[in-house]
Amino acid sequence: MSWAGTGEAFAASYAALCAGTGETMREIAGPARGRTLLDVGAGDGTLAAAWADAGWRVVATEPEPSMREVAGVGHPQLTILGDGLPHLSFGDRAFDVVTANFVLNHVSAPRVAAVELRRVARELVIATTWTASPTALWGDVIARAGLIPAPSGRLPADKDFERTAEGFAGMLADAGWHAEVTELTWTWHADPEALWRSVAGGVAGAGAFYLTLPDADRERFRSAFDALVAERADDGRIPMTQTAAIAVDRLD
Template sequence: MVGTLLDALGPARGRSLLDVGAGTGELVARATGAGWTATGCEPEPTMREVAGRAHPGLEFVAAALPELPFASASFDAVTANFVLNHVVDPRASAREMTRVASHGGLLAGTIWTSSPSWFWLEVCERAGVMPAAGERLPAHKDFERTVGGFSAMLTDAGWRDTSTIEQTWTWEAAPETLWSSAEGGVASAGQFYRSLDREERARFRSGFDEACAVHARGGMLPLRHSAAVAVGRAL
């Protein structure tokens, strides 16, 4: 999905890019390699440490949507890879992306439309912990997690000329990468892990290892996903 977003932005030509919710820093690193002047922002200290170790010399700022510590029109492009489906105010967050983008600057984002939640449910079962029921956003802040719902939300937030498509693929995930994300508090699985006490975390890790041993093929986990990919422009 990182490659899809970068392809949608076109050639770098020395332009500047901000990736919000940078996670492990893969998008920032690949954008830098492609010629962008790229900056990442990531609110979770553990994930910033992971990104810093993996990509020394790149910049990862402690910041999160919907309020970013950058002046208006600071970047030629702004990306949010699987971020807008997790924030507390999706429209305010998408609007903040337009604020820090230059006039006519490119905006790109992705959300899950279908993810392998079955895997984490199995981890919980093996660990003997009750999975989180999950909380919906208030109706006035939420949006339908479909291509049409994502596109409509972004339009409400001020994105212009937005094109949204759905992509389905099987992610061959390295268990250690998947665990780093969960341990770092990323997405619902990570948030759930962070809510556990010390003993429950140890059981959760054991359940994770057991599930990986059952489902991994050639050392990788095949996880089927569907995502909505949107590309638009700021005013």
Template sequence: MKAWEGVGEAYAASYASLCAGTHDDLLRRLGAAEGRRLLDVGSGTGRLAARLMGAGWTVTACEPESTMRAVAAREHPRVSVVDGALPSLPFADAAFDAVTANFVLNHVSDPREAARELARVMVPGGILIATTWVVSPSWFWRSVCQRAGLVATPAGGLAPEKDFERTPAGFGRTLAEGGWPSVAVSELSWTWRATTDELWRSAEGGVASAGAFYLSLDAAERGKFARAFDQLCEEHGDGGAVALDHTAAVASAALDERTGARRTHA
């Protein structure tokens, strides 16, 4: 979570709209709300939680980063946001009818342990949904670095024994190893028409690995990075926006008594 400290405002102005590309699909998978209880883990600035509440769910959002929670409180004041993080959520066993984790398991130190914790807080017969990147925004920033002649250092990757293959099949295996039964995974692709301002806010604001890398540069290197960014946006932009293709793996599973992961939570 260290890479995301203090980036709430920059994230809200940039990647929040990108990550919303899965929201329609998540609502479709969840089905009718009927006032049921839902936990959105790693809720960020509250955009998905607010959408789910609007669809009739009784929503609790859970987000460990304070600036993300501050943005959520301002932009979505009706959403209840709790301070909490995987792999130890501050909720009782079987507390929710559904659990969502949108682009969260790719940011934890142990995805399988985190998957078990997501299952623990869900009632038998509920639904678990999680997403991860197959094609992420990092490809655009790699192009910027190559154009600028900069070598991006890997930022806090997972230990080899904890890592997983960034494909639908690899994500599904990881969740199954974390106790999710009969996982269904599919690919979802969409085009994010990002304005140049949104893209630059993410870098300058330190969002994700690309932003952390930019902030680690000295003044001369930042100048090279900015010039390469401007060149790529000019070459590929259209009307002040750049069309960037992305793909996510979207996984869902239902839990029953035989497969439920339960433990007493202090």
């Protein structure tokens, strides 16, 4: 899946969803006390900025230029570098805490990437992944529109991991983590217009699929989306239950 050019569309839509784990992650890490933090795969910078506001000395990395551009505009106080997994240009144990929020579910070699996250952490490393798809709505839209969904795009069996808390823990154990994995469930009240902006902007699998459609199928897709919004919206927003696994490895 390519994220090229999706920075603005992501910032206007799924950035708010992905930030749903932020408070819990900061609680796990404890008070800043001047500690350093590396946020890997920082996207539009929302979470990195929240860590900085909480008193952490933050460095963020994001390999996608459009994401870095949006982050730089929205959070000019951040240091945002172009590093991306599986290779980070930092020394061993360079940061007190390292975070990767919904990153390992997008890389081509999750175990290799997880090893690298742990390598640059001194005290603590925290990573998250979805265990219930945050974009199940789009599967419903595709079915309502009578379209044939794209192949899942899963990794080869020797690279992939089961998208459950247990599967996430097992993959991380393969990478040398001694992780405690818990699940967090919350309801995201999504703005339908933001959701549409995400898919029209090519964000994630649904957006990539939409951009491949001919005009007639795009119209069917939009009509199905509008129908589902009319059925599901509550006070103008769509409640969507989300579940994420949060893995913590305490290195001290």
